[in-house]
Amino acid sequence: MSEPSTDPMFATLRNVLDHADPVPQAVVEAARAAYTWRTIDAELAELTADSAMATAGVRSTSAPRLLTFEGAGVEVEVEVAQTGSTRHLSGQLVPTGPAQVTVRWSGGTQETTADNLGRFAFDRVPAGSVSLAILRAGSEQPIVTSWISI
Amino acid sequence: MLELSTSELLEQATAGNSGAWDEIVSRYSGLVWAVARGFALSMADAADVSQTTWLRLVEHLGKLREPEHLGGWLATTARHECLRTLRKSGREVVAFDADVDIESGEPTPEAVVLHDEQDRLVWLSLGEIPQRCQVLLRALSTSPPPSYDEVSAALGMPIGSIGPTRARCLDHLKKRLQAHQVDTRTREGGA
Numbered sequence: 001m002s003e004p005s006t007d008p009m010f011a012t013l014r015n016v017l018d019h020a021d022p023v024p025q026a027v028v029e030a031a032r033a034a035y036t037w038r039t040i041d042a043e044l045a046e047l048t049a050d051s052a053m054a055t056a057g058v059r060s061t062s063a064p065r066l067l068t069f070e071g072a073g074v075e076v077e078v079e080v081a082q083t084g085s086t087r088h089l090s091g092q093l094v095p096t097g098p099a100q101v102t103v104r105w106s107g108g109t110q111e112t113t114a115d116n117l118g119r120f121a122f123d124r125v126p127a128g129s130v131s132l133a134i135l136r137a138g139s140e141q142p143i144v145t146s147w148i149s150i
Numbered sequence: 151m152l153e154l155s156t157s158e159l160l161e162q163a164t165a166g167n168s169g170a171w172d173e174i175v176s177r178y179s180g181l182v183w184a185v186a187r188g189f190a191l192s193m194a195d196a197a198d199v200s201q202t203t204w205l206r207l208v209e210h211l212g213k214l215r216e217p218e219h220l221g222g223w224l225a226t227t228a229r230h231e232c233l234r235t236l237r238k239s240g241r242e243v244v245a246f247d248a249d250v251d252i253e254s255g256e257p258t259p260e261a262v263v264l265h266d267e268q269d270r271l272v273w274l275s276l277g278e279i280p281q282r283c284q285v286l287l288r289a290l291s292t293s294p295p296p297s298y299d300e301v302s303a304a305l306g307m308p309i310g311s312i313g314p315t316r317a318r319c320l321d322h323l324k325k326r327l328q329a330h331q332v333d334t335r336t337r338e339g340g341a
Contacts, residue, residue, distance in 0.1 A: 007320055013291040016272045020264055023183040027197050031179050034204040035163070035171040044209055052238035065238060106201065129202040131209075147205035149198040149235060 030106060037104065042133065042142040043072030050148075069132075069145040076132065076143075080150050086124045087150050091132070093118030098137040105130045125150070157217040164212040175204070178221055180292035182228045185304045188285030189232040190277075195239075199231045221296060222303035225289070229306055275326035282307070283319035290316065 049068035069076040075094040080087050093099055096118035102111045103122045106129060114120040114134075132145045154162070154173070162170035182203050186196035206227050207220075214223060264270040276284060282305055289296055289304045302309045 009320055009323065010291055012269075012272055013276070013287060013323075014293065016264065016269045016276070017184075017288065017291055019269070020273045021183075021187055023179050023200075024193070024197065027183065027200050028175065028179050030197070030201050031175045031182075031204040032172050034201065034208050035168055037205060038208050038211060044213075050234060052234055128198050129205050131205065144209065147202050147209060149195075149202045149231060 033106070037131075039133070039142070039144050042144040045069040045071035045074060045076055045134075045143050045145045047146045047148060065150070067148065072141070072143045074134070074136070074143055076134065076145055078132070082127075085127050087127060087130075089122040089125055089150075091120045093120070093134065093136070100135040102133040103130055104133060155218070156220040160211070160214065160217045160220060174207075174220070177294065178224050181221060181289060181296050181300060181304070182224055184288035184292045185225055185228040185285060186232055188281070188288040188304075189229075189236065190281065190284070191232060191235060195235050199228055199235055202231050203228045219299060219303075221300035225296075225300050225304035226306070229285075229304055271327060271330040272323075275323055275330060278326045279319060279322040282315070283322050286312070286315060286319050287323065 046069060047067060048070045049066070051063075051066040065080040065082075067078045067080065069078070076091060077094070078089055078091045080089055089103065091101065091114070093114055096116070097114075098116055099114040099118070099120075100111065101114050101120045102109050103125055105126055107126065110122050110125065112120050112122060127150060129147050129149050131147045134143045134145075136143075154170070156174070156177070159170045159174050159177075163174060179200070182200050183196065186199040191199060203224060207224065210223075214220065216223070264273055276287065279287075285305055286301065289301050296304075298309050298312050301312050305312075305315075307315065
């Protein structure tokens, strides 16, 4: 297999991209800072369904987006509604039951409690990458969901 | 930091060494950015995809099945996140596998920083070639140079197809350049 960069066009492309579209410094700094979100003791609930990935054409973009995360014996369903640059999240924990729920994003966190039916909601969450951290009543094992752009 | 393998860097980052994490970021942030921008995401969306990709890696520290294929894992994660972003905004990757040029090569603000006319035309032409060619050529142009394994992950395409696709994509780019009245032969000395 030939080396990727043997064609002289790649030297030109590299030069052009370096000038016209370098990785913004803020993006690199945010990537470095991502490390501070490391949670050592939490179990991960991974994204298993996303209505945005449903077959195109049968879905309206104005309808709320549905996300499902599963892992650590829990299922977290989240409905994401869009209002401008903020998001409203309504969630449901299965199995049901009360919990401390925290939504985390690069610039901060917001905390709430899930009721006895496992329902919770967050208002005015900024668009961007978010993750939920959940601590169920009577449990000492925190659960975090996969990060996702909303 | 001396040249550590990605597996070693991952091991150290997992153990709490933030310097190892920074090194992983400098090694792969260009590839992740190339994928996001290759899918024609806006600067803001590309920044979100990049951040989600890195946060995904943070949550998977110590859990990657093949730590030596970290670059491929990042490229795959970024590609999936791009498709998610495009779909949720109601856009689609129009026939990602199609071998047809994109006619909507709109001049972008970035071109302003290119004072050299021919560089500007290369930039313009890059935006007009098939979408998967944009991802491929951007990925191959990143530094440090990616492995074919990583490029294959960025495109979701078998490794064996990368060589022939790369040749076709270079042809697309050169044809667009010629269409813009640039004699590609004069460019071989580099800029």
